[in-house]
Amino acid sequence: MAIVKPFKAVRATRDKVAMVSSKSYEIYTPEMLNSKLAFNPYTFLHVINPGYKYHKQDVSGELRFKLVHNRYLEFKEDEIFTQDKNPGFYIYKKTTASKSFCGIISATSVEDYHNNVIKKHEGTLKERELLFENYLKNTGFNAEPVLLTYPDNSVIESIIKKYKQERSEYEFSTTDKESHKLWVVDDPNDIEQIIKAFKEIDTLYIADGHHRSTSSCLLAQNLAKDNPNHTGKEDYNFFMSYLLPESQLQIYEFNRFIKDLNGLTPHEFLIELDTFFRIENKGQELYKPKEKHHFSMYLNGEFYALYLRKSAYNFTDSLSKLDAQILFSTVLKPILGIDDIRNASKIMYSQDKSDSLELKTKVDTGNFKVSFGMLPTNIIELKEIVDADLLMPPKTTYIEPKLRSALTIYEF
Known part of the structure:
Protein backbone atom coordinates (compact mmCIF):
# COMPACT_ATOMS: atom_id res chain seq x y z
CA MET A 1 0.00 0.00 0.00
CA ALA A 2 1.69 3.20 -1.19
CA ILE A 3 1.07 6.42 0.71
CA VAL A 4 0.87 9.64 -1.29
CA LYS A 5 -0.05 13.03 0.13
CA PRO A 6 -1.07 16.35 -1.44
CA PHE A 7 1.03 19.34 -0.37
CA LYS A 8 1.09 23.11 -0.65
CA ALA A 9 3.77 23.66 -3.25
CA VAL A 10 5.90 26.78 -3.32
CA ARG A 11 6.24 27.66 -6.98
CA ALA A 12 6.91 30.42 -9.44
CA THR A 13 4.21 32.75 -10.65
CA ARG A 14 2.75 31.86 -14.02
CA ASP A 15 4.48 34.74 -15.83
CA LYS A 16 7.97 33.86 -14.55
CA VAL A 17 8.07 30.05 -14.36
CA ALA A 18 9.88 29.65 -17.70
CA MET A 19 12.69 31.86 -16.41
CA VAL A 20 12.71 30.49 -12.86
CA SER A 21 12.78 26.71 -13.32
CA SER A 22 16.09 25.21 -14.38
CA LYS A 23 17.75 21.96 -15.26
CA SER A 24 19.51 20.09 -12.48
CA TYR A 25 22.46 22.11 -11.19
CA GLU A 26 24.96 19.34 -12.01
CA ILE A 27 24.23 19.55 -15.75
CA TYR A 28 25.65 23.05 -16.23
CA THR A 29 29.27 23.69 -17.12
CA PRO A 30 30.89 26.67 -15.33
CA GLU A 31 30.55 28.72 -18.52
CA MET A 32 26.87 27.86 -18.96
CA LEU A 33 26.20 28.57 -15.30
CA ASN A 34 27.84 32.00 -15.38
CA SER A 35 25.88 32.89 -18.49
CA LYS A 36 22.57 31.92 -16.90
CA LEU A 37 23.36 33.84 -13.74
CA ALA A 38 24.49 36.93 -15.61
CA PHE A 39 21.52 37.24 -17.95
CA ASN A 40 18.57 35.82 -15.99
CA PRO A 41 17.83 37.45 -12.61
CA TYR A 42 14.90 35.07 -12.02
CA THR A 43 16.62 31.71 -12.50
CA PHE A 44 16.54 29.35 -9.53
CA LEU A 45 20.27 28.94 -10.11
CA HIS A 46 20.70 32.20 -8.15
CA VAL A 47 19.21 30.45 -5.13
CA ILE A 48 21.56 27.47 -5.24
CA ASN A 49 24.57 29.60 -6.24
CA PRO A 50 24.24 32.23 -3.50
CA GLY A 51 27.86 33.36 -3.69
CA TYR A 52 27.28 34.88 -7.13
CA LYS A 53 25.57 37.84 -5.49
CA TYR A 54 28.84 38.68 -3.75
CA HIS A 55 31.06 37.80 -6.73
CA LYS A 56 32.30 34.81 -4.76
CA GLN A 57 31.74 31.41 -6.32
CA ASP A 58 33.73 29.25 -3.89
CA VAL A 59 31.30 29.42 -0.95
CA SER A 60 30.86 25.89 0.40
CA GLY A 61 29.66 23.81 3.34
CA GLU A 62 27.08 24.97 5.83
CA LEU A 63 27.75 28.62 5.00
CA ARG A 64 26.64 27.97 1.42
CA PHE A 65 23.54 26.09 2.58
CA LYS A 66 22.53 28.96 4.87
CA LEU A 67 23.02 31.43 2.03
CA VAL A 68 20.87 29.21 -0.21
CA HIS A 69 18.15 29.53 2.43
CA ASN A 70 18.56 33.32 2.42
CA ARG A 71 18.34 33.58 -1.39
CA TYR A 72 15.24 31.37 -1.26
CA LEU A 73 13.63 33.72 1.25
CA GLU A 74 14.43 36.65 -1.04
CA PHE A 75 12.66 34.95 -3.94
CA LYS A 76 9.61 34.55 -1.69
CA GLU A 77 9.83 38.14 -0.42
CA ASP A 78 9.97 39.39 -4.01
CA GLU A 79 6.95 37.19 -4.79
CA ILE A 80 8.82 35.29 -7.45
CA PHE A 81 7.78 32.27 -5.40
CA THR A 82 4.38 31.96 -3.73
CA GLN A 83 2.86 29.07 -1.81
CA ASP A 84 -0.43 27.50 -2.80
CA LYS A 85 -3.20 28.08 -0.27
CA ASN A 86 -4.58 24.56 -0.51
CA PRO A 87 -2.75 21.23 -0.65
CA GLY A 88 -2.86 19.48 -3.99
CA PHE A 89 -1.22 17.11 -6.41
CA TYR A 90 0.46 18.43 -9.55
CA ILE A 91 0.18 16.76 -12.94
CA TYR A 92 3.33 17.46 -14.93
CA LYS A 93 3.82 16.72 -18.62
CA LYS A 94 7.18 17.00 -20.35
CA THR A 95 7.46 16.61 -24.11
CA THR A 96 10.73 16.16 -26.01
CA ALA A 97 11.33 15.69 -29.72
CA SER A 98 10.84 11.94 -29.39
CA LYS A 99 8.96 11.22 -26.16
CA SER A 100 6.22 12.51 -23.89
CA PHE A 101 6.04 11.89 -20.13
CA CYS A 102 3.10 12.66 -17.87
CA GLY A 103 2.83 11.87 -14.16
CA ILE A 104 1.93 13.24 -10.74
CA ILE A 105 4.08 15.31 -8.38
CA SER A 106 3.27 14.26 -4.83
CA ALA A 107 4.61 13.97 -1.31
CA THR A 108 5.63 10.37 -0.62
CA SER A 109 6.27 8.66 2.68
CA VAL A 110 9.61 7.95 4.39
CA GLU A 111 7.77 5.16 6.19
CA ASP A 112 7.14 3.52 2.82
CA TYR A 113 10.86 3.77 2.12
CA HIS A 114 11.75 2.06 5.40
CA ASN A 115 9.03 -0.59 4.93
CA ASN A 116 10.27 -1.41 1.42
CA VAL A 117 7.11 -0.17 -0.29
CA ILE A 118 9.41 2.30 -2.04
CA LYS A 119 12.26 0.19 -3.39
CA LYS A 120 15.68 1.17 -4.72
CA HIS A 121 17.81 -0.46 -7.43
CA GLU A 122 21.16 1.27 -6.71
CA GLY A 123 23.31 1.66 -3.63
CA THR A 124 24.16 5.07 -2.21
CA LEU A 125 27.34 6.65 -0.89
CA LYS A 126 27.21 7.60 2.79
CA GLU A 127 29.20 10.78 2.18
CA ARG A 128 26.65 12.04 -0.34
CA GLU A 129 23.74 11.01 1.89
CA LEU A 130 25.10 13.10 4.76
CA LEU A 131 25.94 16.04 2.52
CA PHE A 132 22.43 16.28 1.08
CA GLU A 133 20.82 15.65 4.47
CA ASN A 134 22.78 18.63 5.80
CA TYR A 135 21.68 20.68 2.80
CA LEU A 136 18.01 19.85 3.43
CA LYS A 137 18.31 20.60 7.14
CA ASN A 138 19.82 24.04 6.52
CA THR A 139 17.66 25.12 3.59
CA GLY A 140 14.31 23.69 4.70
CA PHE A 141 13.14 22.80 1.21
CA ASN A 142 13.57 20.40 -1.69
CA ALA A 143 13.22 21.70 -5.24
CA GLU A 144 13.84 18.56 -7.31
CA PRO A 145 11.55 15.53 -6.97
CA VAL A 146 12.65 11.92 -6.81
CA LEU A 147 11.52 9.99 -9.89
CA LEU A 148 9.36 7.02 -8.87
CA THR A 149 7.60 4.59 -11.17
CA TYR A 150 4.52 2.42 -10.65
CA PRO A 151 2.56 -0.17 -12.67
CA ASP A 152 0.17 1.51 -15.08
CA ASN A 153 -3.15 2.19 -13.38
CA SER A 154 -6.40 2.96 -15.19
CA VAL A 155 -7.88 5.05 -12.37
CA ILE A 156 -4.85 7.31 -12.11
CA GLU A 157 -4.63 7.56 -15.88
CA SER A 158 -8.28 8.61 -16.15
CA ILE A 159 -7.74 11.46 -13.68
CA ILE A 160 -4.63 12.61 -15.53
CA LYS A 161 -6.53 12.46 -18.83
CA LYS A 162 -9.34 14.57 -17.37
CA TYR A 163 -6.98 17.37 -16.35
CA LYS A 164 -5.04 17.29 -19.62
CA GLN A 165 -8.23 18.37 -21.36
CA GLU A 166 -8.30 21.56 -19.30
CA ARG A 167 -6.16 24.67 -19.52
CA SER A 168 -2.86 24.08 -17.75
CA GLU A 169 -1.53 26.28 -14.97
CA TYR A 170 1.88 26.33 -16.66
CA GLU A 171 2.71 25.99 -20.35
CA PHE A 172 6.15 26.96 -21.58
CA SER A 173 8.99 25.80 -23.81
CA THR A 174 12.72 25.80 -23.16
CA THR A 175 15.72 26.42 -25.40
CA ASP A 176 16.36 22.67 -25.74
CA LYS A 177 13.03 22.46 -27.59
CA GLU A 178 11.18 20.76 -24.76
CA SER A 179 7.69 21.76 -23.69
CA HIS A 180 6.38 21.72 -20.13
CA LYS A 181 2.84 21.77 -18.77
CA LEU A 182 1.55 21.61 -15.21
CA TRP A 183 -1.97 21.24 -13.84
CA VAL A 184 -2.96 21.77 -10.19
CA VAL A 185 -5.18 19.06 -8.71
CA ASP A 186 -6.88 20.61 -5.69
CA ASP A 187 -10.39 19.21 -6.04
CA PRO A 188 -11.05 17.12 -2.88
CA ASN A 189 -12.76 14.32 -4.82
CA ASP A 190 -9.90 13.96 -7.28
CA ILE A 191 -7.35 14.10 -4.45
CA GLU A 192 -9.16 11.32 -2.62
CA GLN A 193 -9.31 9.17 -5.77
CA ILE A 194 -5.56 9.53 -6.29
CA ILE A 195 -4.80 8.67 -2.67
CA LYS A 196 -7.10 5.63 -2.84
CA ALA A 197 -5.63 4.42 -6.16
CA PHE A 198 -2.07 4.49 -4.82
CA LYS A 199 -3.16 2.65 -1.67
CA GLU A 200 -3.92 -0.28 -3.96
CA ILE A 201 -0.40 -0.23 -5.45
CA ASP A 202 1.99 -2.53 -3.59
CA THR A 203 5.32 -1.09 -4.70
CA LEU A 204 6.86 2.11 -6.01
CA TYR A 205 10.30 1.84 -7.61
CA ILE A 206 12.94 4.56 -7.44
CA ALA A 207 14.00 5.30 -11.01
CA ASP A 208 16.20 8.31 -10.30
CA GLY A 209 17.09 10.15 -7.10
CA HIS A 210 18.42 7.45 -4.77
CA HIS A 211 20.57 9.87 -2.76
CA ARG A 212 17.77 12.43 -2.51
CA SER A 213 15.31 9.86 -1.16
CA THR A 214 17.81 8.31 1.26
CA SER A 215 18.89 11.73 2.55
CA SER A 216 15.27 12.78 3.05
CA CYS A 217 14.68 9.67 5.13
CA LEU A 218 17.82 10.31 7.16
CA LEU A 219 16.68 13.87 7.81
CA ALA A 220 13.25 12.64 8.94
CA GLN A 221 14.83 10.24 11.41
CA ASN A 222 17.01 12.97 12.92
CA LEU A 223 14.22 15.55 13.13
CA ALA A 224 11.92 12.99 14.74
CA LYS A 225 14.52 12.33 17.45
CA ASP A 226 14.73 16.06 18.18
CA ASN A 227 10.95 16.51 18.27
CA PRO A 228 9.37 15.36 21.56
CA ASN A 229 5.92 15.85 20.02
CA HIS A 230 6.65 13.82 16.90
CA THR A 231 3.46 12.30 15.43
CA GLY A 232 4.61 10.96 12.07
CA LYS A 233 2.39 13.39 10.19
CA GLU A 234 4.89 16.25 10.04
CA ASP A 235 5.98 17.44 6.60
CA TYR A 236 9.51 16.13 7.20
CA ASN A 237 8.06 12.60 7.15
CA PHE A 238 7.49 12.97 3.41
CA PHE A 239 9.59 13.87 0.40
CA MET A 240 8.61 15.23 -3.00
CA SER A 241 8.38 12.71 -5.85
CA TYR A 242 7.32 12.57 -9.46
CA LEU A 243 5.22 9.43 -9.95
CA LEU A 244 5.34 8.12 -13.50
CA PRO A 245 3.68 4.99 -14.94
CA GLU A 246 6.34 2.46 -15.86
CA SER A 247 5.24 2.23 -19.51
CA GLN A 248 6.48 5.82 -19.96
CA LEU A 249 9.87 5.32 -18.35
CA GLN A 250 12.73 5.56 -20.83
CA ILE A 251 15.86 3.56 -19.96
CA TYR A 252 19.19 3.92 -21.78
CA GLU A 253 22.47 2.09 -21.27
CA THR A 377 18.25 -2.67 -19.03
CA ASN A 378 14.48 -2.96 -19.26
CA ILE A 379 11.87 -2.33 -16.57
CA ILE A 380 11.20 -6.06 -16.11
CA GLU A 381 14.87 -6.72 -15.29
CA LEU A 382 14.96 -3.74 -12.95
CA LYS A 383 11.92 -4.90 -11.01
CA GLU A 384 13.11 -8.52 -10.80
CA ILE A 385 16.41 -7.42 -9.29
Missing part, protein backbone atom coordinates in the same frame (compact mmCIF):
# COMPACT_ATOMS: atom_id res chain seq x y z
CA PHE A 254 25.83 3.43 -20.17
CA ASN A 255 28.93 2.74 -22.23
CA ARG A 256 32.12 1.77 -20.38
CA PHE A 257 35.51 3.27 -21.27
CA ILE A 258 38.66 1.74 -19.76
CA LYS A 259 41.95 3.63 -19.51
CA ASP A 260 44.37 0.66 -19.64
CA LEU A 261 44.45 -3.07 -20.32
CA ASN A 262 45.97 -3.97 -16.94
CA GLY A 263 49.39 -4.69 -18.46
CA LEU A 264 48.07 -6.82 -21.34
CA THR A 265 48.65 -6.26 -25.04
CA PRO A 266 45.51 -6.08 -27.23
CA HIS A 267 46.29 -9.61 -28.49
CA GLU A 268 46.70 -10.99 -24.96
CA PHE A 269 43.49 -9.24 -23.90
CA LEU A 270 41.52 -10.90 -26.71
CA ILE A 271 42.87 -14.30 -25.66
CA GLU A 272 41.70 -13.66 -22.08
CA LEU A 273 38.24 -12.70 -23.35
CA ASP A 274 37.96 -15.94 -25.27
CA THR A 275 37.23 -17.86 -22.06
CA PHE A 276 33.80 -16.31 -21.67
CA PHE A 277 33.00 -14.95 -25.14
CA ARG A 278 32.81 -15.97 -28.73
CA ILE A 279 34.56 -13.07 -30.45
CA GLU A 280 33.84 -11.74 -33.93
CA ASN A 281 36.02 -9.04 -35.48
CA LYS A 282 33.80 -6.44 -37.19
CA GLY A 283 36.63 -4.23 -38.44
CA GLN A 284 35.30 -0.72 -39.07
CA GLU A 285 31.67 -1.85 -39.05
CA LEU A 286 29.85 -0.39 -36.06
CA TYR A 287 28.36 -3.26 -34.08
CA LYS A 288 25.36 -2.61 -31.85
CA PRO A 289 24.09 -5.55 -29.76
CA LYS A 290 20.64 -6.78 -30.70
CA GLU A 291 20.24 -9.38 -27.95
CA LYS A 292 20.89 -9.65 -24.23
CA HIS A 293 24.30 -11.03 -23.27
CA HIS A 294 25.83 -9.65 -26.47
CA PHE A 295 28.34 -6.80 -26.19
CA SER A 296 30.04 -4.39 -28.52
CA MET A 297 33.73 -3.60 -28.02
CA TYR A 298 36.12 -1.16 -29.66
CA LEU A 299 39.81 -2.04 -29.31
CA ASN A 300 42.94 -1.03 -31.19
CA GLY A 301 41.05 0.64 -34.05
CA GLU A 302 38.50 -2.13 -34.63
CA PHE A 303 34.99 -3.09 -33.51
CA TYR A 304 34.25 -6.50 -32.03
CA ALA A 305 31.08 -8.42 -31.24
CA LEU A 306 31.26 -10.40 -27.99
CA TYR A 307 28.77 -13.23 -27.49
CA LEU A 308 28.60 -14.71 -24.00
CA ARG A 309 29.45 -18.42 -23.82
CA LYS A 310 26.56 -19.51 -21.60
CA SER A 311 28.26 -22.83 -20.96
CA ALA A 312 31.07 -20.92 -19.24
CA TYR A 313 28.90 -18.64 -17.12
CA ASN A 314 26.40 -19.58 -14.40
CA PHE A 315 23.13 -17.68 -14.00
CA THR A 316 22.46 -17.87 -10.26
CA ASP A 317 19.93 -15.07 -9.75
CA SER A 318 18.35 -12.10 -11.51
CA LEU A 319 21.43 -9.93 -10.93
CA SER A 320 23.76 -12.47 -12.54
CA LYS A 321 21.66 -12.22 -15.73
CA LEU A 322 22.15 -8.46 -15.98
CA ASP A 323 24.54 -7.48 -18.77
CA ALA A 324 26.30 -4.82 -16.68
CA GLN A 325 26.95 -7.45 -13.99
CA ILE A 326 28.14 -10.00 -16.56
CA LEU A 327 30.65 -7.52 -17.97
CA PHE A 328 31.93 -6.75 -14.48
CA SER A 329 32.16 -10.41 -13.43
CA THR A 330 33.86 -11.70 -16.60
CA VAL A 331 35.94 -8.76 -17.84
CA LEU A 332 36.27 -5.67 -15.69
CA LYS A 333 37.23 -7.39 -12.44
CA PRO A 334 39.11 -10.58 -13.38
CA ILE A 335 40.91 -9.34 -16.51
CA LEU A 336 41.19 -5.56 -16.20
CA GLY A 337 41.61 -5.49 -12.42
CA ILE A 338 38.76 -3.09 -11.68
CA ASP A 339 37.45 -4.15 -8.27
CA ASP A 340 35.67 -0.87 -7.58
CA ILE A 341 33.63 0.20 -10.59
CA ARG A 342 33.26 3.66 -9.08
CA ASN A 343 37.05 4.06 -9.47
CA ALA A 344 37.30 7.05 -11.80
CA SER A 345 41.04 6.52 -12.26
CA LYS A 346 40.43 3.44 -14.41
CA ILE A 347 36.91 3.64 -15.82
CA MET A 348 34.58 6.27 -17.24
CA TYR A 349 30.91 6.03 -18.17
CA SER A 350 28.80 7.80 -20.75
CA GLN A 351 25.13 7.25 -21.47
CA ASP A 352 24.50 5.97 -24.98
CA LYS A 353 21.42 8.02 -25.77
CA SER A 354 22.26 9.17 -29.27
CA ASP A 355 25.95 8.94 -30.25
CA SER A 356 26.60 5.28 -30.97
CA LEU A 357 29.99 6.17 -32.46
CA GLU A 358 31.18 7.32 -29.06
CA LEU A 359 32.69 3.88 -28.43
CA LYS A 360 35.16 4.65 -31.22
CA THR A 361 35.74 8.38 -30.91
CA LYS A 362 36.66 8.39 -27.22
CA VAL A 363 39.15 5.54 -27.64
CA ASP A 364 40.66 7.06 -30.78
CA THR A 365 41.63 10.17 -28.79
CA GLY A 366 44.13 7.99 -26.92
CA ASN A 367 42.58 8.63 -23.51
CA PHE A 368 41.14 5.13 -23.35
CA LYS A 369 42.31 1.71 -24.51
CA VAL A 370 39.01 -0.14 -24.87
CA SER A 371 35.28 0.57 -24.71
CA PHE A 372 32.18 -1.59 -24.24
CA GLY A 373 28.52 -1.18 -25.15
CA MET A 374 25.42 -3.25 -24.38
CA LEU A 375 21.65 -3.20 -24.62
CA PRO A 376 19.79 -1.06 -22.08
CA VAL A 386 14.77 -4.98 -6.87
CA ASP A 387 12.10 -7.49 -5.78
CA ALA A 388 14.87 -9.98 -5.02
CA ASP A 389 16.44 -7.38 -2.66
CA LEU A 390 19.47 -7.04 -4.91
CA LEU A 391 21.22 -3.90 -6.19
CA MET A 392 22.45 -3.11 -9.68
CA PRO A 393 26.04 -2.03 -10.31
CA PRO A 394 26.51 1.75 -10.53
CA LYS A 395 25.90 3.32 -13.92
CA THR A 396 23.68 0.52 -15.18
CA THR A 397 20.74 2.71 -16.16
CA TYR A 398 20.36 6.22 -17.53
CA ILE A 399 16.69 6.96 -16.99
CA GLU A 400 14.46 9.67 -18.39
CA PRO A 401 12.67 11.95 -17.86
CA LYS A 402 15.22 14.22 -16.22
CA LEU A 403 13.23 16.67 -14.14
CA ARG A 404 13.50 20.42 -13.78
CA SER A 405 14.35 22.10 -10.50
CA ALA A 406 11.95 24.54 -8.81
CA LEU A 407 8.90 23.68 -10.86
CA THR A 408 7.35 22.82 -7.51
CA ILE A 409 9.12 23.17 -4.15
CA TYR A 410 8.41 21.10 -1.04
CA GLU A 411 8.97 22.75 2.36
CA PHE A 412 9.30 20.89 5.67
